Amino acid sequence: MTEVLVPKNLHYKWVALANTTAAVFMAALDGSIVLIALPAIFRGIGLNPLAPGNIGYLLWMIMGYRLVQAVFVVPLGRLGDMFGRVRIYNAGFAVFTLASILLSFDPFHGGGGAIWLIGWRMLQAVGGSMLMANSAAILTDAFPDDQRGFALGINQVAGLGGQFIGLVAGGILAIWDWRAVFWVNVPVGIFGTIWAYRNLRESGRRRRRARFDWWGNLTFAAGLSLLLIGITNGIHPYRDHAMGWTNPSVVVQLGLGIALLIAFAFIERQATEPMFSLELLRIRAFTAGNLAGFAARLGQGGLQFVLIIWLQGIWLPLHGYDYADTPLWAGIFMLPLTAGFLVAGPVSGHLSDRFGARGLATSGMLLYAASFIGLLALPIDFPYWAFAVMIAANGVGMGMFSSPNSSSIMSSVPPEHRGVASGMRATFQNSGTALSIGVFFSLMISGLASSLPASLSSGLQAHGVPADAAAQAAGLPPVSSLFAAILGVNPIGTILAPSGVLPTLSEADRQTLTGREFFPHLISAPFHDGLVVVFAVSAALGVLAALASLLRERR
Incomplete structure (x- = not known):
C-alpha cells in the first residue's frame, strides 16, 4: 500500500x-x-x-x-x-x-x-x-x-x-x-x-x-563491515610483513564477510519485503x-x-x-x-x-x-x-x-x-x-616494499648512519613512509627518531638526510613503479x- x-x-x-x-x-x-x-x-x-x-x-x-x-x-x-x-x-x-x-x-x-x-x-x-x-x-x-x-x-x-x-x-x-x-x-x-x-x-x-528485513539487514551490515574491516587491517603491517594480508584474523574477516554477503543474497531472494x-x-x-x-x-x-x-x-x-x-x-x-x-x-x-x-x-x-x-x-x-x-x-x-x-x-x-x-x-x-x-x-x-628497504639502507649509510641503525630504519614498514608524507612530517626524521642516531651525525649529513630532497629522490623510482x-x-x-x-x- x-x-x-x-x-x-x-x-x-x-x-x-x-x-x-x-x-x-x-x-x-x-x-x-x-x-x-x-x-x-x-x-x-x-x-x-x-x-x-x-x-x-x-x-x-x-x-x-x-x-x-x-x-x-x-x-x-x-x-x-x-x-x-x-x-x-x-x-x-x-x-x-x-x-x-x-x-x-x-x-x-x-x-x-x-x-x-x-x-x-x-x-x-x-x-x-x-x-x-x-x-x-x-x-x-x-x-x-x-x-x-x-x-x-x-x-x-x-x-x-x-x-x-x-x-x-x-x-x-x-x-x-x-x-x-x-x-x-x-x-x-x-x-x-x-x-x-x-x-x-x-x-x-x-x-x-x-x-x-531484519535478517537481510544483519547479514548485509555484518558481511560488508567485516569485508571492509579486513581490507583496512590488511593495509596494517603484520609482524615482519609490510602488510597484513597473511594475518589470520584478516583472512577470517575477509572470508566471513564474503560468506555473510553470499548468505545475504540468498536471504534477499526469499524475503517477502527485502x-x-x-x-x-x-x-x-x-x-x-x-x-x-x-x-x-x-x-x-x-x-x-x-x-x-x-x-x-x-x-x-x-x-x-x-x-x-x-x-x-x-x-x-x-x-x-x-x-x-x-x-x-x-x-x-x-x-x-x-x-x-x-x-x-x-x-x-x-x-x-x-x-x-x-x-x-x-x-x-x-x-x-x-x-x-x-x-x-x-x-x-x-x-x-x-x-x-x-x-x-x-x-x-x-x-x-x-x-x-x-x-x-x-x-x-x-x-x-x-x-x-x-x-x-x-x-x-x-x-615500495620490494625496492625501498635496500635503497633506504644504502642511502642512509652513505651519509654516516651506522649499518645497524640503517638496517633497522630500512626494516620499518613502508606504510610508515607513506603516512609520514600524508601527515606532512619529515619521513627520514621520523624513521630515524627511535634510533637516536641523528644528533650523532655531522651537521652536513644531518641537513642532507632531513632536507627536502633526500627522501623524494630516494622514493621516486619505486613510487613511480607503483x-x-x-x-x-x-x-x-x-x-x-x-x-x-x-x-x-x-x-
Whole structure:
C-alpha cells in the first residue's frame, strides 16, 4: 500500500535542492577535511600515529567514516521508504550535528583521545548516511523528469566538490585549532536541521505496511563491515610483513564477510519485503548505472590519496616547500580537479535532461580514463601545468558522468522504491571508494616494499648512519613512509627518531638526510613503479565504467 503526498508550494523543489545540497556538501566535506588536519589533530591529543602500535589509530581515522557510510546507506534508504524520507533525512541532520559537537570536546589524550574521535566520527558517519541515503530520493520526488538531472547534478557536485574543498579547508582551519575542523559543521548543522524540519515535507510515495528485513539487514551490515574491516587491517603491517594480508584474523574477516554477503543474497531472494530490492536489478538502466558508478569510484576513490602522497612526499619538497606546509599546499594544487568537476557537473546534468544520460556518461568515463593515461605519462617531477590539465580533465570526466548517471538510476525505479534505490546507489559508490583505498594502498606498499628497504639502507649509510641503525630504519614498514608524507612530517626524521642516531651525525649529513630532497629522490623510482600500476588499473576501470554505461537505453 502506498501513500501519495504532493507539495502545496511550487517553489518547494528549490527549497529541497538547497537544503539537500548543503547537507550532502557537509557530509562529504567531513569525509576529507580530517585527512589534511590529521597532523594537528594528533598533536592536539598528544599521540604519535607513526609510533609502533599506533598506525591502527591513523588507519581508522581515515577509513572508519567511509566504512560506516558504505554499510548504512541501504538500510537507512529502506527506512526512508517505510517511514518517510524527509523524517529520516531530518534526523540525520540532527545526528550529524550532535556528533560534530561531541568530536570537538575530546576530553582524553593519547590512545583514549584517538578512540573518542574514531567512535564519534562513526556516529557522525551514521548521520551523514541518513542524509546521503535520502537526499537523492527527496530530489527525485520533488523535481519533474525534465529537471531531475540538473537537480541531481547539483547534488553530485556538492558531494564530490565537498571532498576536495575539504582538503583545503582542513589545512586552513587546522592552522587555527584542530577542533575547528569539527566546529565548522556545527552552525551549518544547526541551521540546516531547523531549516529542514520547518520546510521539508514528504512529497512522494512510501510503503505504509512494509516490514523491516531484519535478517537481510544483519547479514548485509555484518558481511560488508567485516569485508571492509579486513581490507583496512590488511593495509596494517603484520609482524615482519609490510602488510597484513597473511594475518589470520584478516583472512577470517575477509572470508566471513564474503560468506555473510553470499548468505545475504540468498536471504534477499526469499524475503517477502527485502532490504536490498533485488528486483530493481532487473531494470536495465538501474543495473548499468550502478555497475558504472561502482567501477568509476573504484578507480577514483584511491586517487585522492595517491595524488596527496605524490604531492606531499615528492613534488612539493622538491619545489622548496617545507614538509609541515605540504598538506595545505597539496589541497591548493589539487583545486583544478575540483574546478573541473564543479563546471561539468551541473552542465552535464542539464544536458542529460534534454538528451539522455547514455552519451554524456559514457563520454565522461572515456575522458576520465584518458586522464589517467595522461597522468601515467608524466614524470615524477612534472611541470605543474601538465599535471593541472590532467587532473582537471579527470574532474570534467567525472562531472560529465556523475550527474547523468545518478539521474538515470533514480528515474528508472518506481517512486515507492526511491529511498532504497538511493541507498543502493550510494552503497555501490561508497563501497567502491573504500575498496579503492585498500587496493591502491596495497599496490603502492607492495611496490615500495620490494625496492625501498635496500635503497633506504644504502642511502642512509652513505651519509654516516651506522649499518645497524640503517638496517633497522630500512626494516620499518613502508606504510610508515607513506603516512609520514600524508601527515606532512619529515619521513627520514621520523624513521630515524627511535634510533637516536641523528644528533650523532655531522651537521652536513644531518641537513642532507632531513632536507627536502633526500627522501623524494630516494622514493621516486619505486613510487613511480607503483604509480604506473595504479593509473593503469584506474584507466582500465574507467573503460569498464564506459562499457557499463553503454548498456543503458539511449533515453
